[in-house]
Amino acid sequence: MIQGIFQSTTLPALEQMAMFSERRHEVLAGNVANLDTPEYRARDLSVNDFENALAAAIEKQRNPETHAFRSPGYLTSAELPPALRSTAQANTDPFDGPRLAMEKLVYHDGSDVNWETQITELSKNQSMHNMAIALMRSQFSTLNAAISERV
Amino acid sequence: MIRAIDISTSALVAQRTRLDTLSGNIANMSSLVNENGEAEPYRARQVVFRTDDTMQTSSGAAGVRVEEIHVDESDPLYRYQPDHPLSIKEGKWQGYVAYPNIDLTTQMVDALEATRAYEANVGVMEMTKSIGRDTLSIIA
Numbered sequence: 228m229i230q231g232i233f234q235s236t237t238l239p240a241l242e243q244m245a246m247f248s249e250r251r252h253e254v255l256a257g258n259v260a261n262l263d264t265p266e267y268r269a270r271d272l273s274v275n276d277f278e279n280a281l282a283a284a285i286e287k288q289r290n291p292e293t294h295a296f297r298s299p300g301y302l303t304s305a306e307l308p309p310a311l312r313s314t315a316q317a318n319t320d321p322f323d324g325p326r327l328a329m330e331k332l333v334y335h336d337g338s339d340v341n342w343e344t345q346i347t348e349l350s351k352n353q354s355m356h357n358m359a360i361a362l363m364r365s366q367f368s369t370l371n372a373a374i375s376e377r378v
Numbered sequence: 379m380i381r382a383i384d385i386s387t388s389a390l391v392a393q394r395t396r397l398d399t400l401s402g403n404i405a406n407m408s409s410l411v412n413e414n415g416e417a418e419p420y421r422a423r424q425v426v427f428r429t430d431d432t433m434q435t436s437s438g439a440a441g442v443r444v445e446e447i448h449v450d451e452s453d454p455l456y457r458y459q460p461d462h463p464l465s466i467k468e469g470k471w472q473g474y475v476a477y478p479n480i481d482l483t484t485q486m487v488d489a490l491e492a493t494r495a496y497e498a499n500v501g502v503m504e505m506t507k508s509i510g511r512d513t514l515s516i517i518a
Binding site (some may be wrong): 265 | 381382385386388389396409426427428429431435436437438439440441442466494495498499501502505508509512513514515516
């Protein structure tokens with residue numbers, strides 16, 4: 228019964244999110260540690276891949292019979308009119324140009340670790356972790372309120 | 379989570395070694411005699427960093443370690459000081475004194491960079507700690 232209570236909330240998804248951001252924090256910490264290592268290449272875990280996998284898992288839990296993932300309220304790219312299709316897929320990020328230019332940049336020591344990018348990613352990742360934890364805490368306090376019948 | 383602290387620590391150790399080497403270089407800027415008492419100018423030391431895959435985590439993060447301490451083999455700086463007790467007595471550089479080939483500007487900029495890198499890793503450690511603290515706060 229208690230398992231059912233936890234499964235019906237978003238707690239499992241939030242748990243995965245917190246775990247992912249902790250793993251990613253390790254990777255980014257490794258990048259900062261290797262800031263002055265010659266020939267080192269920056270490493271990262273793809274947030275997009277994680278979010279897609281998580282969305283697919285949530286969708287699978289909600290509708291076990293239709294395994295294909297489809298976010299509610301959004302059209303898949305095949306359903307979009309052709310005029311919208313290309314803009315919806317490519318170039319959603321206006322900073323793509325400068326970002327890609329920086330990705331190919333290698334410093335004199337052959338390393339491509341960009342200080343500013345790493346620190347930004349670290350704090351974005353920390354915000355993601357904070358959000359997951361804050362939501363988890365509020366889920367637990369809601370459950371607590373229901374159990375104790377007190378607000 | 380603990381691994382992230384280990385990784386940052388490896389960088390702290392490496393940058394600290396680099397700073398030690400740099401301060402040694404600056405301290406010995408005018409050393410004309412080596413540790414055995416022979417007339418040989420000090421040679422600049424430089425640390426070489428390397429990705430440490432022995433402390434790699436499952437997520438692919440790796441630490442850093444000092445690969446070697448490279449000794450600069452370039453020619454010393456010669457200054458014409460014929461009255462100096464260590465001046466060269468014969469050959470091409472007769473009357474010259476060999477001084478360590480250390481560029482103070484390079485050493486100072488390098489030291490500045492090492493300090494900043496050290497601070498960056500301390501910052502990441504603080505973030506790691508705050509993430510851990512946040513996770514523990516679920517219990518409360």
